Amino acid sequence: MDISEVRKRIVATADELYNAKGIQAVGMDELRSAAGISLKKLYGEFPSKSSIVMAVLERRHESWTEGLDATVQQAGTARERLLAIFDYLAGWFCQDSFRGCGFINSFAELGAISPEVAEYARKHKESFQEFVARLAVEAGAPSYLAPQLAILAEGAQTTAAIAGTSDAAGQARQAAEVLIDVALTSN
Template identity: 60%
Template sequence: MTAPTDDEIRARVLDAADRLYNARGIQAVGMDALRAEAGVPLKRLYRLFPAKETIVEAVLRRRHQVWTSFVEDAVAGAPTPRAQLLALYDMLARWFDEDDFRGCVFINTFGELGTVSPRVAEIVREHKAGFQGRVAELCAAACAPAWLAPQLAILAEGAQTTAAIAGTNEAAGHARAAAVTLIDAALGEDRA
């Protein structure tokens, strides 16, 4: 039996970190707990990730890829530009129903580390700007005015926070209904 490669160990550590950070929060999870969850010797853990912040950054990068895939899958399944915009809120409703939903990892991480870790804050800002940019692209494809995109993005962000606090997916439905109102105002109801 061959020993696991660094890439395999790195993936195990990131999987474990993602689970633990999501369940408990970043500051509540020490390197010993992470080592135990990943089943990795502490020395190897530190060789692959010299500091906890490097693990947090890697988890956020992976979550960005997952989020981007969720968005693109939702958009790909919608037949019109308007439906693509609304598909974002349907995606949120499905996500909010998952057993391990604890809110947006980027918002949660920023809340814990944004003021003490400039690099983490930068990653979170880049992620949020990327989502806002994608919403702007979808709005442009729908021939909507530029003002619509930031408003729809804020609805999605607020729904994530509200759903995490409330523990239900109702915020996605409320955000979707508000999005319909905004989209109809922007495009004119006759184009709906």
């Protein structure tokens, strides 16, 4: 079996478990048995739990970025591409496995004691803000619009996760529509 196949399975399993139960609540033994692998092989692939956590964060970042990109690309106009961000969120929120943004969660759990995790979460959010900023530029919007939309997207995530407001994405989308239109006409 290909070595990277084992790594992928470990990281995918860890991603699911960490998302469902929290990182600290999942021990290496639970991960080992869920991945159907020996403890020796686990530690042969990764030197420590924290390296698995970082690999999971990378996987989450790629998965999120690619999914968002794909959804946004399908929209026709620049304005629709900005709104497509919230359609992507809506699709994400209604998944059974949705338990809030994994970066917010890992930051809350480990950010205070792991500079690595804190820095990666920060970079993920930064990359999202830059993504929104590029779309906003394409739409010809003033520079203050992008942070506003990014804040809406963040708020929709935590609202959907904690309050269980399943329509948080729709509400954020409506607000975004107003903000975009005002920003574009006042330009």
